[in-house]
Amino acid sequence: MAQDTTSPASDAAIDRGTETSIEQRETEGLSQGQIVRRRFFRHRAALVAMFVLGFIIVLAFTSVGVTLWGLRIPGWWQYTWDQIPPIENGGQPTLSLLPEFLGGAGISFGNHPFGQDEVGRDIFAVVMRGAQQSIMVMVIAGVVASFIGVVIGAVSGYYGKATDAVLMRFTDVVITIPLIVIGSVLGHAFGSLGAAVLGVVIGLFAWTTMARLVRGEFLTLREREFVDAARVSGARDRRIIFRHILPNAVGVIVVNATLLMAGAILLESALSYLGFGVQSPDTSLGKIVSDNQAAFSTRPWLFWWPGIFIIAIALCVNFIGDGLRDAFDPRQKKMPSERAMARAAKASGHAPVDVDTTASTDAPSVTVAGEAVYTGDVVNYHDARPEEPGDGQHSPLDPER
Numbered sequence: 592m593a594q595d596t597t598s599p600a601s602d603a604a605i606d607r608g609t610e611t612s613i614e615q616r617e618t619e620g621l622s623q624g625q626i627v628r629r630r631f632f633r634h635r636a637a638l639v640a641m642f643v644l645g646f647i648i649v650l651a652f653t654s655v656g657v658t659l660w661g662l663r664i665p666g667w668w669q670y671t672w673d674q675i676p677p678i679e680n681g682g683q684p685t686l687s688l689l690p691e692f693l694g695g696a697g698i699s700f701g702n703h704p705f706g707q708d709e710v711g712r713d714i715f716a717v718v719m720r721g722a723q724q725s726i727m728v729m730v731i732a733g734v735v736a737s738f739i740g741v742v743i744g745a746v747s748g749y750y751g752k753a754t755d756a757v758l759m760r761f762t763d764v765v766i767t768i769p770l771i772v773i774g775s776v777l778g779h780a781f782g783s784l785g786a787a788v789l790g791v792v793i794g795l796f797a798w799t800t801m802a803r804l805v806r807g808e809f810l811t812l813r814e815r816e817f818v819d820a821a822r823v824s825g826a827r828d829r830r831i832i833f834r835h836i837l838p839n840a841v842g843v844i845v846v847n848a849t850l851l852m853a854g855a856i857l858l859e860s861a862l863s864y865l866g867f868g869v870q871s872p873d874t875s876l877g878k879i880v881s882d883n884q885a886a887f888s889t890r891p892w893l894f895w896w897p898g899i900f901i902i903a904i905a906l907c908v909n910f911i912g913d914g915l916r917d918a919f920d921p922r923q924k925k926m927p928s929e930r931a932m933a934r935a936a937k938a939s940g941h942a943p944v945d946v947d948t949t950a951s952t953d954a955p956s957v958t959v960a961g962e963a964v965y966t967g968d969v970v971n972y973h974d975a976r977p978e979e980p981g982d983g984q985h986s987p988l989d990p991e992r
Contacts, residue, residue: 630918637914644907651722670713672720682707724786724875732855735794740801748809778867808840842919849912
């Protein structure tokens with residue numbers, strides 16, 4: 592049996608030193624961007640979410656084509672969202688994923704894999720068009736809200752005093768008004784103008800959280816030495832804000848921007864469901880659910896597909912935000928494996944001290960790095976020599992003597 596004779600405090604110190612050396616070797620010679628990219632790619636959930644979201648975006652914008660301001664680019668799917676083909680299979684989905692040897696109809700998509708509504712429109716084409724509009728609202732609202740929040744938060748946090756007081760009181764006023772109420776009023780007025788206008792309207796009132804977070808970062812960063820050096824060298828305030836301080840706050844900005852996008856698509860779906868979002872003849876994921884709510888008990892597949900896409904897009908954006916948060920946070924560290932810790936400890940010269948009591952004799956031995964340095968009764972060790980006169984630091988049974 593082996594017993595470690597080192598103290599717990601020294602073991603913890605060695606472990607911390609080993610973890611630090613492993614992390615330093617992994618990031619040696621890499622720029623900050625490369626370190627962030629490597630940490631993000633290690634986040635499996637964020638990586639999977641990024642591929643799933645990319646697949647949804649490509650599928651939505653290539654299947655039924657894109658129509659913007661009268662310009663139409665056709666897609667590869669045989670129907671568009673406004674066509675009314677003859678009803679097949681009673682309007683039920685023709686998608687089949689169960690093989691024949693398991694008792695199914697075989698793997699096939701058919702002409703209407705998501706089914707048809709009561710008038711015959713292909714639900715796959717309608718859902719793809721709704722996903723296009725919802726994604727467009729999500730991206731535009733996130734960009735507009737992030738831009739406004741970053742500018743207001745940066746100016747407020749950098750200048751402080753009266754400027755900070757005025758901008759933060761204005762932010763408090765916007766926060767007190769429920770976003771769903773503002774979105775309902777403005778969505779009813781501007782929803783008929785298209786998803787792009789609706790995204791801008793949502794972004795104009797969704798920036799408050801971003802502004803507060805950026806302000807907090809600037810209040811901390813403006814007192815750092817590199818800001819004082821830039822100010823002494825004659826740099827203008829605009830250059831200090833956008834070239835020196837803002838890059839150091841990019842982590843908070845990117846993470847909160849992803850959360851804004853996830854909230855924007857949920858808000859758009861809620862507004863469209865209430866009738867205040869995207870208006871006919873266009874559609875969105877929330878509007879699809881609203882248009883078919885009367886058929887919930889007879890044709891539930893009309894709710895499955897838009898609901899699945901809403902949940903999938905929101906979850907993917909949230910997972911990507913989690914991955915970006917872990918990548919930009921310097922306090923997030925990956926625990927190395929025991930094998931990596933052992934290799935690092937051996938390379939740094941830290942050798943564990945073991946007491947070997949598995950020998951065939953009754954006398955155990957102390958080994959350091961595999962080499963025997965003492966053999967004898969370690970537990971019941973006794974120094975038979977008499978105590979030296981005037982030696983008050985050692986006891987007769989102290990093996991250190």
